[in-house]
Amino acid sequence: MANFDKFFDYFRENMEALNLPAPKEMYGNVTLALGSVTALEMYIQKYGSKVTVRELLGAGLRADKLVTLGAMQASYYLGAVIGSLGVATARCMGNGLTLSEILFSASHAGVNTARVAGHLARHPEIYDSRMPSRSNYAARAIA
Template sequence: MRACYKSGDFQKYFKENMNALGLPVPSELFSSFNTAVANAALMVEALKTLGPNATMAELVRATSGLEKLKVTAALGASYYVGGVVGSISVATGRSLGCGQRLSDAFLFLSQYNLDTKVLRDTFISSPELLSGPKRLPPMMYSKVKLS
């Protein structure tokens, strides 16, 4: 990593970006770059199986180790996972002192085997996920199926 990186920067920037997006962030799941990428990979794999209309409740049920994400149950999984991956990308860029562009996010997805059509489409339709700390328009929620 470049000289501008300080230990703890990644978690600080990740949490800052997620908070700016209005998305809850259990710090244990995203405490470091490696932990965040590993948990994002679990979410992406589940999302590939569940499809773009899945809720986070469905994603949490389909995985193990992500139980702390139950607070996100009503959110659309593709939106939340897009927020996580976008925040990893933003935090990585900010930790290294670099800027962030959509092309950087797509390169990041490819480099860490997180690339899916769902996430690319989510970033294209919701570029605010990559914009860093700013206030967002109202959150996108999936309709929760009550049965």
């Protein structure tokens, strides 16, 4: 049986491995995380895939801890969040983790767009801790 008590710990651990912040007020539990993913996706749909996290903060996204991301493209951050959501969920459920499981979870949450699927396929370091490029993920997102 699934135990989601450590969801945020697993989520934060994966985001930190990608050198990205994971504010507890946005991702503290599954419900908050799904709401935050939906909000990020909504802003990206509204402002385009090249919008930066700084621009989203100016547009009304509430998360002071994300200000450190600045010029990072929001779609890059969203990809990491969805991947980390999949990692944390899989760890809570005690299952293995595959890209198809992450995309299924994203689809179930209503955020599995072609852009998200393509990003996750191009960047397996988001959800696979064995990838050597994992620690450089955030650095590549700065435009």
